[in-house]
Amino acid sequence: LSQASIGDISKTFRAYLIIFPDSEKRLIELAQALFSNRYETVRENLRKRIPSTDLLAMLRSLWEDATAIDEVIPEAALPAFSLETTRDIIRQHIATAFLHLQSEISDVLTRTPSTSNGKLEESQLQTAMETSKVKVLQGCIDLLQEFHHLIDGNTELLVKLRDLVIDWVQEGFQDFFQKLDGHFHMLSGRSKSPSQEMESVQIDKVPTALVLMLAQLCVFIEQTAIPKVTEELASCFSGGGARSYEYGPPFVPGEICRLYRSSGEKFLHHYINMKTQKISKLLNKRFTTPVWIKHKEPREVNMFVDLLLLEFNGVVSEVKQVLPGLIRRHRHSDSTGSTTSSRSNPMREDMLNRSNTHRARSQFLENHLAKLFEQKMEIFTKVEYTQESVISAVLKLCLKSLQEFVRLQTFNRSGFQQIQLDMEFLKTSLKEFVDDEAAISFLLKEVNNAAHERCLDPIPLEPPILDKLISAKLAKIKEQSPNMQ
Structure with missing residues (x-):
């Protein structure tokens, strides 16, 4: 036979x-x-x-x-047997196609380069991000075009199965996007349910850049891929109805959009937390090493500041390649004093005028608490999908951690002056990276205030000395920058 x-x-x-x-x-x-x-x-x-x-x-x-x-x-009864078997085969074919697309998207994402010492080759992540977007959108379009062959014909077989195929394609996209979302969570080291916990990647082995890419990819799927798929399904795969409508419509774009909107926000905050935890651990280790109560007179910016800036540059490198930028606003001088001259810094002048008496200390604490409550709601604002917003969020959380580390120490006069120098240098170095300069200045001042509270003899550095030390550090960085490039 x-x-x-x-x-x-x-x-x-x-x-x-x-x-x-x-x-x-x-x-x-x-x-x-x-x-x-x-x-x-x-x-x-x-x-x-x-x-x-x-x-x-x-x-x-x-x-x-x-x-x-x-x-x-x-x-x-071969025609009946053939029709039933063909139904199973076509349904399996559609399901297999979606599985292959998910696997292809996963392959692109798992090849995401990771940072090394805070550096990435130019456009590495940007290229990977664009490749993953193309793979998602073009992959969906290619499937739609391929599936169209399954309903585009007048043969008896296709006519009999047309409504079923339409339902299967729509159901397939609903299931595909739901499973892809679950796969994204697995890749990020997060499990959506306890039953998936064993399948999750160990979080310490997850590249932070991958989590950031997943956040931006969720936005792309919600805002671009889903509308395009919905449009194509309405144009070429309308009808169906073979499915029992007690289960509802086979493809619900609004539900998928809400799913990816929620996941995108989770990945964005997951990225911020991962970066913050990593930097905070390093800061804690470096910050607790010196004996601050026996600290010598400050000669230069502390090395923990260099560490913070190195790690922070790694964040900037990742974020700038993955997220869109925010149009720079014209920066005006704000109430916290954003000038580089230490002589005109209100924080420093205020501290210079502050005596060591009990009355002055009490007044300082009252002002500190009043300002804290006044600006509390303005410090940690909603994180947006922009470079400046994410960079600011990471920095704010790291500075809050630093403030807590300071509160656990006891400083002599020189130790307090060292913190004063470090925070003033950071204020100069960080203001160009963030969209909320006033909040960053406030948090830097809070670190300085915490050191003041924990100091046995909180007398600040004279402005000329502070200016000289900062200028020397900036000159040293400028001298080293050609070698770093």
Whole structure:
């Protein structure tokens, strides 16, 4: 049978039925076995991810053969068997196509480069980000075009299955985007449910850049990919209705958009937390090393500041390649004093005028608490999908951590002056990276105030000395910058 054509088989079956009238049962078994084997061959081909056009060619041929044999042995019910088997095969084909697309997207994301000592080669992440966007959007469009072949035809087989195929495609996209979201959480080291916990990647092995890319990719899927898929489904895959509507519509774009909006926000905050925890741990280790109560007179900016800036530059490098920028506003001088001259810094002048008496200290604490409550709600604002917003959020949390580290120490006069120098230098170095300069200045002042509170003899550095030390540090950085490039 495997060697013969359907025409030859039909003739043979006819002859047997004439010569051996009692052979009908055996011929039915042979016919059913023949088509079961042929359809199994098709199923094996599905594992190779064959195009829809090739699959349809095989299924059409089998359908025509089944109807030809049916004319000889209708009792074998081959058309009904073929229709049922074709339904299963097409549904499997659609599901397999979505699995392959998810795997391709995952492959792109898992190749995301990770930072090394806070540095990335130019455009590495930007290229990976664009590649992942193209893979998602073009992958969906390619599937839609391929699936269109499954309903674009007037053959009896396609007409019978058209409504089912439309429902399967719509259901497929709903299921695909839901599973892709779950896969994103797994890649980020976060599990959406306890049952998935064992499958999650160890969080300390997850590249922070990947988490940031997942956040931005969720925005892209919500704002670009879902609307495009919805438009194409409405244009080419409308109708359906073979599915029981007690389950609701097969594809619900609003539900998928809400899912990715929520996941995007979670990934963005996850990225900020990962970066903050890493930097805070390093800061804590470096900050607790000196014996601050025996600190010598400050000669230069502390090395923990260099560490903070190095790590922070790593954040800037990642964020600038993945997230869109915010148009720079014209910076006005604010109440916290954003000039580089330490002589005109109100914080320093205020501290210089502050005596060491109990009355002055009490007044200082009252002012400190009043300002804290006044500006509390303005410090930690909603994080946006922009470079400046994310950079500011990481920096604010790191400065709050630094403030807590300071509160656990006891300082002599020189230790307090060292913190004063470090915070003033950071104020100069960080203001160009953030969109909320006033909040950063306030937090730097809070670190300084915490050191003041924990100091046995809180007398600040004279402005000329402060200016000289900061200028020396800036000159040293400028001298080293050609070598760093």
